[in-house]
Amino acid sequence: MTTSGYAVGSLLSVAELKVEDVAAILAATDRIEWMTAAEKARLLVGRRIALLFYESSTRTRTSFELAAKSLGATTTLVSDKSSSIEKGESLKDTGLTLRALGAECIILRHASSGAPVLLARSTGLPVLNAGDGMHEHPSQALLDLRTMLARLPGPGARKVNAKLLDGVTVVITGDILHSRVARSNAMLLPRLGARVILCGPKALLPEDALGLGPGVEIERDFDKALRKAQVVMMLRIQRERLAGLEVHLAEYIDRYQLHTERLEGSAPHVPLVMHPGPMIRGLEIAGEVADGPNSAIEDQVRHGLAVRSALLVRALSADGFESVTV
Amino acid sequence: MSDILILGGRVVDPASGIDAARDLMVRRGRVTAVELPGRLTGAKAKETIDATGMVVAPGLVDVHVHLREPGQTYKESIKTGTMAAAAGGFTSVVAMPNTVPVNDSVAGLEWMLDEARGACVKLFAMPAATFGSMGEEITDFHELQRAGAVGFTDDGKPVLEDRVMRTALEAVAGIGVPISQHAEDTRLTGGCSMNAGQVAFRLGLRGMTVEAEARIVERDIQLLREIEREEGLRPHLHVQHVSTARAMEAIRRAKREGLHVTCEVAPHHFTLTDEAIGDYDTNAKMNPPLRVEMDRRAMIAGLMDGTVDCIATDHAPHARFEKEQEFERAPNGITGLETALGLALRVLHRGEGMVLSRVIELMSAQPAGLLSLEGRGSLSVGSFADVVIFDPAAEWSFEAKASKSKSKNTPFDGATLLGRVVYTVSEGRVVFKG
Numbered sequence: 196m197t198t199s200g201y202a203v204g205s206l207l208s209v210a211e212l213k214v215e216d217v218a219a220i221l222a223a224t225d226r227i228e229w230m231t232a233a234e235k236a237r238l239l240v241g242r243r244i245a246l247l248f249y250e251s252s253t254r255t256r257t258s259f260e261l262a263a264k265s266l267g268a269t270t271t272l273v274s275d276k277s278s279s280i281e282k283g284e285s286l287k288d289t290g291l292t293l294r295a296l297g298a299e300c301i302i303l304r305h306a307s308s309g310a311p312v313l314l315a316r317s318t319g320l321p322v323l324n325a326g327d328g329m330h331e332h333p334s335q336a337l338l339d340l341r342t343m344l345a346r347l348p349g350p351g352a353r354k355v356n357a358k359l360l361d362g363v364t365v366v367i368t369g370d371i372l373h374s375r376v377a378r379s380n381a382m383l384l385p386r387l388g389a390r391v392i393l394c395g396p397k398a399l400l401p402e403d404a405l406g407l408g409p410g411v412e413i414e415r416d417f418d419k420a421l422r423k424a425q426v427v428m429m430l431r432i433q434r435e436r437l438a439g440l441e442v443h444l445a446e447y448i449d450r451y452q453l454h455t456e457r458l459e460g461s462a463p464h465v466p467l468v469m470h471p472g473p474m475i476r477g478l479e480i481a482g483e484v485a486d487g488p489n490s491a492i493e494d495q496v497r498h499g500l501a502v503r504s505a506l507l508v509r510a511l512s513a514d515g516f517e518s519v520t521v
Numbered sequence: 522m523s524d525i526l527i528l529g530g531r532v533v534d535p536a537s538g539i540d541a542a543r544d545l546m547v548r549r550g551r552v553t554a555v556e557l558p559g560r561l562t563g564a565k566a567k568e569t570i571d572a573t574g575m576v577v578a579p580g581l582v583d584v585h586v587h588l589r590e591p592g593q594t595y596k597e598s599i600k601t602g603t604m605a606a607a608a609g610g611f612t613s614v615v616a617m618p619n620t621v622p623v624n625d626s627v628a629g630l631e632w633m634l635d636e637a638r639g640a641c642v643k644l645f646a647m648p649a650a651t652f653g654s655m656g657e658e659i660t661d662f663h664e665l666q667r668a669g670a671v672g673f674t675d676d677g678k679p680v681l682e683d684r685v686m687r688t689a690l691e692a693v694a695g696i697g698v699p700i701s702q703h704a705e706d707t708r709l710t711g712g713c714s715m716n717a718g719q720v721a722f723r724l725g726l727r728g729m730t731v732e733a734e735a736r737i738v739e740r741d742i743q744l745l746r747e748i749e750r751e752e753g754l755r756p757h758l759h760v761q762h763v764s765t766a767r768a769m770e771a772i773r774r775a776k777r778e779g780l781h782v783t784c785e786v787a788p789h790h791f792t793l794t795d796e797a798i799g800d801y802d803t804n805a806k807m808n809p810p811l812r813v814e815m816d817r818r819a820m821i822a823g824l825m826d827g828t829v830d831c832i833a834t835d836h837a838p839h840a841r842f843e844k845e846q847e848f849e850r851a852p853n854g855i856t857g858l859e860t861a862l863g864l865a866l867r868v869l870h871r872g873e874g875m876v877l878s879r880v881i882e883l884m885s886a887q888p889a890g891l892l893s894l895e896g897r898g899s900l901s902v903g904s905f906a907d908v909v910i911f912d913p914a915a916e917w918s919f920e921a922k923a924s925k926s927k928s929k930n931t932p933f934d935g936a937t938l939l940g941r942v943v944y945t946v947s948e949g950r951v952v953f954k955g
Contacts, residue, residue: 308848309726309800309847309848313847327725328725329725331725378725403717404722405719406720406723407723
């Protein structure tokens with residue numbers, strides 16, 4: 196147990212990661228990626244990992260699962276739709292049941308903010324937050340960071356420290372209010388030197404967002420923000436949500452959709468385009484931009500697999516992680 | 522022969538303007554003498570309490586507690602809740618009606634107040650203002666008052682409809698008890714689990730805005746104004762657990778205007794801010810929620826300048842399994858009876874320089890006066906012998922597990938409190954000994 200009361204290796208929020216932790220995770224990610232399939236498959240051989248998913252997911256679930264399997268671990272998937280959760284079993288009891296069945300680590304996706312904290316507290320197991328409500332999605336922020344390092348000229352070769360992203364401005368645009376991805380990125384990236392500009396209409400981006408920490412700004416004019424950006428991260432927009440907040444879809448698209456003309460308007464340096472997915476082409480992002488040369492969207496998915504492998508090795512304190520943390 | 526002699530203490534009785542060394546004699550449940558030291562030394566008593574170095578004050582009065590009986594005795598019962606009250610120095614508590622079933626009938630009220638429930642301090646009750654606290658049709662105020670009601674409330678929920686609230690206020694105007702309002706515009710707070718603001722944003726939780734509280738307070742004050750102008754009536758509105766600077770300011774102005782408005786503040790609202798939620802601590806979740814520092818300061822300002830009439834705990838016990846849930850799912854409420862005095866003394870007396878007798882007044886004479894609780898909240902001769910004796914200098918660490926309440930849901934586990942209760946006497950019986 197750590198001083199915070201959660202098992203070592205848990206990742207509940209980026210707030211608990213020190214810069215050295217980020218460096219260690221990225222180093223382990225590199226190292227695991229360079230291993231042969233046979234070497235990888237020995238890392239977590241015989242270990243048991245439970246994926247506990249209370250919300251649907253494609254990318255996150257699949258990449259955690261494939262990562263675990265490629266490391267030799269046994270995985271089991273429990274979803275709210277086909278388990279005793281449907282019968283009213285509490286999160287605590289579900290966690291205790293998985294622990295009793297031998298799970299050594301739980302990956303949790305949950306609609307309620309803070310649920311991973313409750314699970315980590317009640318089971319004492321390392322818990323990896325795979326997205327909790329509107330709160331955080333820490334593994335996404337780490338894979339986004341790795342994607343930027345791989346694609347941006349410069350920082351990739353630098354040492355991971357508080358100046359790693361000096362001079363890099365990341366614009367995050369869309370439904371910030373409901374986005375756990377935005378929160379994790381806005382809290383992680385400034386700690387490595389980046390400037391984060393949040394962009395969106397008031398209904399989706401309240402001023403309270405400035406409380407995420409120093410290094411976070413708000414700019415409601417997307418074109419203005421884009422001109423400062425080395426990276427632009429688009430977030431999915433849910434039509435129902437816009438309607439509820441009385442934001443007109445056509446007006447939203449007009450002001451905040453990332454399309455070719457807008458992207459190229461930010462020349463001379465056209466920013467790297469990212470999207471955590473799932474994306475709605477034609478809504479927050481135009482198809483040509485998503486498929487265009489500046490898009491790193493598929494890279495993000497690939498980095499997801501690699502970063503999540505490292506997080507699993509870290510959670511289970513297996514060899515291959517500690518040895519690269521020097 | 523007297524029943525109890527309390528000798529050598531510092532008697533602090535704001536109702537009679539006493540803050541001096543006095544000895545106290547109790548007989549047949551009443552205070553029979555308050556004398557200069559030495560004058561009662563020869564008197565015989567069944568029990569003599571040496572109160573040297575202690576404060577002897579009127580037993581505290583809490584106008585807002587949830588005792589969970591009937592219906593939810595796994596959280597608390599009238600017996601355990603009043604034991605917690607006694608441990609906290611309270612000798613009169615007012616039970617809220619959100620039991621199962623809701624206390625909205627004479628039969629329900631009489632059952633609750635029946636001796637057989639085992640209350641160890643004086644139990645009062647506020648029945649529901651509307652049937653089932655559904656906010657639609659007002660209950661029978663006259664019959665309920667004859668059966669002992671000291672006010673009416675739908676606590677936990679507001680009386681939301683203007684028309685219903687107006688009817689309720691007009692109905693209490695003639696009978697001398699308040700409508701006690703839980704001020705929350707629930708049309709604005711659906712799905713919210715804490716205060717709206719930067720902390721809520723960071724935690725990814727939906728927040729209750731200041732408007733949700735202030736709008737109901739402002740609406741109710743406007744109703745008082747209209748009722749006075751149009752009907753010539755002066756109903757008493759009591760605003761429960763004020764938590765925002767804006768609502769406090771509205772109450773301050775209404776009082777200046779001469780409207781009959783009173784209000785209470787809970788210790789957690791003058792002690793903590795929403796930062797106390799930390800890592801989703803459900804023991805810091807209650808309704809109204811912990812607000813920001815500016816609001817906390819406004820609660821203190823209201824207590825200091827007399828806008829606030831009394832301190833009330835909103836003691837709201839919940840079982841551990843209920844609080845061990847996702848933050849948004851966990852029920853609202855914290856226990857408060859055993860920490861109220863120690864927090865008031867620490868924060869208001871030591872921290873803000875409020876004189877001790879004023880702290881006592883806010884927790885005894887004023888709440889008793891607010892609800893016209895005859896013979897309570899005072900140590901004058903003839904009053905009920907409701908007495909709290911505490912060591913005002915004792916600093917101690919509160920342990921939730923040692924609580925007399927059935928539930929331990931408090932954000933003050935391990936908190937330092939100032940002032941420790943050593944005796945609580947209810948109607949001449951020692952009901953707690955520290």
